[in-house]
Structure formats: C-alpha cells, structure tokens
Amino acid sequence: MPQHITTLTVQTSGKALVEITREVADWVASTGAQTALLTLFCRHTSASLLINENAAPAVKRDILRWLDRLAPENAGYEHDDEGPDDMPAHLRSALTGSSLSIPVADGRMVLGTWQGIYLAEHRAHPHRRQIVAHLLADN
Amino acid sequence: MPQHITTLTVQTSGKALVEITREVADWVASTGAQTALLTLFCRHTSASLLINENAAPAVKRDILRWLDRLAPENAGYEHDDEGPDDMPAHLRSALTGSSLSIPVADGRMVLGTWQGIYLAEHRAHPHRRQIVAHLLADN
Amino acid sequence: MPQHITTLTVQTSGKALVEITREVADWVASTGAQTALLTLFCRHTSASLLINENAAPAVKRDILRWLDRLAPENAGYEHDDEGPDDMPAHLRSALTGSSLSIPVADGRMVLGTWQGIYLAEHRAHPHRRQIVAHLLADN
Numbered sequence: 001m002p003q004h005i006t007t008l009t010v011q012t013s014g015k016a017l018v019e020i021t022r023e024v025a026d027w028v029a030s031t032g033a034q035t036a037l038l039t040l041f042c043r044h045t046s047a048s049l050l051i052n053e054n055a056a057p058a059v060k061r062d063i064l065r066w067l068d069r070l071a072p073e074n075a076g077y078e079h080d081d082e083g084p085d086d087m088p089a090h091l092r093s094a095l096t097g098s099s100l101s102i103p104v105a106d107g108r109m110v111l112g113t114w115q116g117i118y119l120a121e122h123r124a125h126p127h128r129r130q131i132v133a134h135l136l137a138d139n
Numbered sequence: 140m141p142q143h144i145t146t147l148t149v150q151t152s153g154k155a156l157v158e159i160t161r162e163v164a165d166w167v168a169s170t171g172a173q174t175a176l177l178t179l180f181c182r183h184t185s186a187s188l189l190i191n192e193n194a195a196p197a198v199k200r201d202i203l204r205w206l207d208r209l210a211p212e213n214a215g216y217e218h219d220d221e222g223p224d225d226m227p228a229h230l231r232s233a234l235t236g237s238s239l240s241i242p243v244a245d246g247r248m249v250l251g252t253w254q255g256i257y258l259a260e261h262r263a264h265p266h267r268r269q270i271v272a273h274l275l276a277d278n
Numbered sequence: 279m280p281q282h283i284t285t286l287t288v289q290t291s292g293k294a295l296v297e298i299t300r301e302v303a304d305w306v307a308s309t310g311a312q313t314a315l316l317t318l319f320c321r322h323t324s325a326s327l328l329i330n331e332n333a334a335p336a337v338k339r340d341i342l343r344w345l346d347r348l349a350p351e352n353a354g355y356e357h358d359d360e361g362p363d364d365m366p367a368h369l370r371s372a373l374t375g376s377s378l379s380i381p382v383a384d385g386r387m388v389l390g391t392w393q394g395i396y397l398a399e400h401r402a403h404p405h406r407r408q409i410v411a412h413l414l415a416d417n
C-alpha cells in the first residue's frame with residue numbers, strides 16, 4: 001500500500017488562523033489517491049492545527065479572542081523565557097492539538113461544506129511553520 | 140491492504156452528548172477486520188467527537204455544563220448570524236475536536252472499560268450529523 | 279502492509295505530565311519501520327495524551343496549573359463518586375484528548391525539535407495507565 005509524505009511550510013505573520021485547506025487539497029490531488037487516510041502533523045509547540053468554519057471571517061476573530069481569554073497573557077506563568085506570548089502559545093497548542101486525521105474518498109478529503117483546515121499561529125511574531133502531511137492510499 | 144469507509148448518520152435533539160459506541164462497534168465488526176486502524180471524522184463545525192466515561196450519566200451532564208462555562212453564550216461574539224448558540228458551538232467543536240483515531244485488535248476497538256465514543260451536539264436545535272468512519276484493515 | 283501493535287504501561291504517581299517520548303521512539307525503532315503512521319491511544323477517561331515542549335520543566339508545571347484553573351476541583355459537579363479530583367480528571371481528558379497521530383519518516387517520528395509526548399495523569403493518586411501504540415508500516 002503506497003504511502004505519500006511531504007512537508008508543507010507556512011509563513012505566518014503573528015497570531016492568526018491561517019487557512020491551509022487549498023494547499024492540503026492540492027497535495028492530496030497530486031498523489032492521485034482515491035480512497036485514503038490523511039494525517040496532518042504540526043511540528044511545533046506554539047502553533048497547532050484545527051478545523052473550523054471557513055465562511056465567515058468573524059469566526060476566526062472570535063476564536064482568537066476566545067483563546068486569548070482561555071489562556072491569557074500575564075497570568076503569572078513560571079515559564080516566560082521568550083516573552084508574555086510564550087506560555088499562552090503552549091497552552092493554546094495543547095488545547096487545539098497537534099494532529100488531524102481526515103479520510104479521503106473519491107479523491108477528496110471528506111470535509112463538510114463549511115469546514116476549513118487552519119494552522120493556528122499562537123506567537124506574536126512571524127514564524128515559518130512545518131506541517132507534515134502523510135497519506136496512506138490506494139495508489 | 141483493504142480500506143473500508145462508511146458514513147454514520149446521527150439524529151440529535153439539541154445540545155447533548157450522544158453515545159455512538161455501539162453503532163461504531165457494529166460497523167467495525169461487520170468488516171471482519173481483526174487488526175486495524177479506525178478513524179472517525181465529524182463533518183461539522185458545530186458538533187464534535189470525544190471519548191469519555193460511559194457509565195455515569197451525571198458525567199455527561201457535568202461535561203455539558205463545563206462547556207457552557209468555558210465557551211458561554213452571550214459573550215460579546217462578533218459572529219452571531221445564527222443565534223446565541225452559534226459561536227459557542229464553533230468554540231466547543233474546536234475544544235473537543237473533529238477526529239478520533241482508535242486502533243482495533245482481535246476484532247474490537249481497544250477502548251478501555253469505561254470509555255464511550257460520543258458525538259457532541261453543540262447547537263440548541265436538532266440536526267442530522269454525519270460521521271465518516273474509515274478503517275485500514277488486515278482483511 | 280504490516281501492522282505492529284503493543285501496549286505501553288505507564289506507572290504514574292499522581293497528577294503530572296509523564297514524558298513517554300523515549301519509550302515510544304524505542305518501540306518504533308524496534309519495528310524497523312522506515313515510513314509509517316503511528317497512532318497512540320490512551321485507554322482511560324481520567325488520563326490523556328498531549329504533545330508539548332520538552333525542554334523547560336516549568337512548562338509542565340504551568341500546564342498543570344492551567345488545567346487546575348480551567349477544570350477546577352469543587353466546582354459544584356453532580357458527579358463526585360470518587361472524590362474531588364474525579365470529574366475534573368474527565369474534563370481535562372476531554373480537553374487534551376485520547377489519541378495522537380504521528381507520521382514516521384526515515385525510521386523516526388517526525389516530532390519537532392522541542393516536541394515531547396506526554397501522558398497526562400489527572401487523578402491525585404497513582405495509577406497504572408495503558409497506552410496502545412499502533413503502527414502501519416512499510417515493513
């Protein structure tokens with residue numbers, strides 16, 4: 001059974017949800033796989049992956065504000081080597097997670113109509129982020 | 140290596156944790172797979188999947204109340220096109236996640252004694268929810 | 279396509295993040311797999327799996343304190359059969375998750391430089407925890 005693997009690089013410009021659905025879909029299509037299991041893995045502890053609504057931009061802003069409240073800056077963290085956004089970034093990554101598993105059918109990810117895949121950048125400054133994409137496929 | 144894939148449909152009746160362990164187990168058994176990797180994927184951004192205690196009904200109620208506190212209604216969200224339960228539903232989905240990966244051994248999911256699989260419905264009104272089940276199996 | 283499966287047992291000594299990266303890496307290496315998909319699954323509802331920073335011990339302590347705030351003890355839970363740490367443990371498990379999916383390339387998990395794999399023990403007393411490790415591999 002063929003395996004396909006690649007690393008997607010995403011340049012961020014500070015705290016944001018960066019949609020990567022298109023890049024992932026293009027790579028899946030390039031393999032020619034029809035039925036498959038896609039795994040996405042974020043190689044960082046201050047960025048993470050999530051699936052959410054891809055239609056209304058306000059949803060992304062509300063998610064970011066909610067993360068700001070749930071894992072706030074300046075909450076008396078013991079670890080603050082890299083500044084006030086350091087420890088909140090680790091917490092937000094733990095909350096949203098490092099990996100996603102998405103089945104592929106008829107050559108396409110089985111995402112629902114309103115689902116988009118996002119890289120969540122939790123640091124204030126720009127970073128180059130690496131996401132490993134792995135596909136177990138029928139061809 | 141054979142792949143099996145199906146869509147499980149769950150009718151919800153508003154906010155609740157709906158146990159789907161039996162439906163998933165029955166489908167896994169129907170494939171005849173002995174050793175396998177099961178992936179469950181929820182095709183919605185206002186419903187999600189989680190594993191939790193399946194013995195005490197009070198646990199489900201406590202989880203729902205905790206989600207109500209962690210991602211409350213009427214918290215000044217910018218996105219409220221579909222009512223006060225709209226944005227909280229997206230946040231609760233982000234919190235609990237869209238996919239689950241469960242190994243199968245000796246023909247059964249390796250769930251612990253007290254683990255059940257739940258579809259979490261985060262909207263106030265009933266919905267028909269789709270969960271894609273994918274199995275990479277030895278036969 | 280070969281599948282490898284094993285159960286890793288972790289003895290905990292109360293609330294903590296127990297790093298298991300080495301044990302997992304050793305098992306992956308023992309299979310001889312070069313390109314593969316690793317799934318880790320925690321068979322409990324009061325312990326969970328997460329990936330986070332493995333360099334600064336203060337990060338682990340900050341994560342535990344944050345979980346204490348986000349899912350506190352004595353918050354008026356209906357379910358408290360096993361003591362004040364019972365329901366918070368279920369909530370913290372729901373928050374961090376039961377499974378992880380990690381691609382393997384060139385014989386090694388594709389973890390980033392600072393990523394470690396942790397079993398999060400959420401109960402106050404020691405427990406023996408079981409993590410099922412499953413590998414879909416090229417050999």
